[in-house]
Every structure is written in C-alpha cells, then in structure tokens.
Amino acid sequence: xxALLSSTIAAxxxxxxxxxxxxxxxxxxxxxxxxxxxxxxxxQCGRSIVEAxxxxxxxxxxxxxxxxxGMGKLCHEExxxxxxxxxxxxxDATHVYTRGTHVWNTCVREAASNI
Numbered sequence: 001x002x003a004l005l006s007s008t009i010a011a012x013x014x015x016x017x018x019x020x021x022x023x024x025x026x027x028x029x030x031x032x033x034x035x036x037x038x039x040x041x042x043x044q045c046g047r048s049i050v051e052a053x054x055x056x057x058x059x060x061x062x063x064x065x066x067x068x069x070g071m072g073k074l075c076h077e078e079x080x081x082x083x084x085x086x087x088x089x090x091x092d093a094t095h096v097y098t099r100g101t102h103v104w105n106t107c108v109r110e111a112a113s114n115i
Contacts, residue, residue, distance in 0.1 A: 030081075
C-alpha cells in the first residue's frame with residue numbers, strides 16, 4: 001500500500017458522487033492521513049479490501065474485523081477518496097462510493113457477529 005501511495009501522490013481532479021468529493025488539488029495532509037491509515041491494517045487485508053471495493057470481490061471475516069476495529073470508518077472513507085483521486089485507476093466514483101459503503105456495512109455486521 002505504501003508503494004502505491006508514494007507513486008501516486010500527484011492527483012488533480014474533482015469527483016462528486018453523492019457526498020463523496022475530491023478537491024481539485026488535495027492537500028498534502030490528505031496523503032499523510034491515507035498513509036497513516038494504511039499502517040492500521042495488514043497488507044493482506046489491505047489488498048483484500050481494495051479488491052472488495054474495486055473488483056467486487058468478497059472479503060474475509062478477519063479482514064472485516066481489521067477494517068472495522070483496526071482501521072475504522074474515517075480511514076476507510078479516506079481510502080475511497082484516494083482510489084477515486086487516482087486517474088490511472090480509471091474508477092467510477094459512484095461505483096467506488098457505493099461498493100465501499102457496501103463493504104463497510106457488511107464488515108460492521110461481520111465484526112459485530114464476532115463479539
């Protein structure tokens with residue numbers, strides 16, 4: 001994740017999908033926040049979450065627990081913004097926001113069933 005972060009810091013676009021926006025030129029603190037968030041989850045689960053959001057794949061219960069209890073909702077939302085800010089990914093903002101919300105809600109249920 002850190003390699004992806006450091007190689008793609010030059011985003012400059014605005015995307016709106018519901019309440020999901022990316023400023024024309026994100027502040028450097030945006031990338032710092034995303035990098036800090038990436039440290040709160042294992043690389044394996046980080047990849048799994050990216051695949052769940054961008055490729056509509058399933059996510060394991062363990063990765064859901066890491067997402068909900070390790071990374072948290074604010075970090076998850078920052079990553080959604082980050083994905084959309086990368087023109088080389090060519091992702092649709094509405095899809096990322098919708099799928100990201102679905103992944104979060106699914107993981108909240110999964111993590112709650114583990115208590």
